[in-house]
Amino acid sequence: MATAAKLNLPRAARLFHALSDPTRLRLLLLLRRGERCVCELMDGADAAQSRVSFHLRVLKEAGLIVDRREGRWVHYHVHPDVLGELGDVLDDIAPTGQAVAQCSCSRASLSL
Numbered sequence: 001m002a003t004a005a006k007l008n009l010p011r012a013a014r015l016f017h018a019l020s021d022p023t024r025l026r027l028l029l030l031l032r033r034g035e036r037c038v039c040e041l042m043d044g045a046d047a048a049q050s051r052v053s054f055h056l057r058v059l060k061e062a063g064l065i066v067d068r069r070e071g072r073w074v075h076y077h078v079h080p081d082v083l084g085e086l087g088d089v090l091d092d093i094a095p096t097g098q099a100v101a102q103c104s105c106s107r108a109s110l111s112l
Contacts (some may be wrong), residue, residue: 018062
């Protein structure tokens with residue numbers, strides 16, 4: 001487990017942003033069964049191509065999915081290494097179990 005000082009906060013924020021939308025979560029659930037083309041994702045998400053493409057771009061920019069071109073078609077699948085990275089981020093932000101000291105001033109400084 002990485003220490004909080006090693007936690008890449010901008011990267012963690014991009015991952016959580018990508019996961020913060022119900023449509024993107026639905027797309028990830030569809031992709032957990034394997035590679036899918038956009039037309040299959042449109043049907044599964046019950047959304048128009050433009051909406052699905054927008055959400056796929058957000059997921060791809062966050063590194064959660066990878067695409068593969070085959071002629072005119074683009075196929076997507078979940079990037080397995082990023083799921084492990086996401087688990088590491090969750091481990092890093094989990095409570096440490098350390099007791100919190102009483103603050104002796106009104107503006108105590110915190111360190112990550």
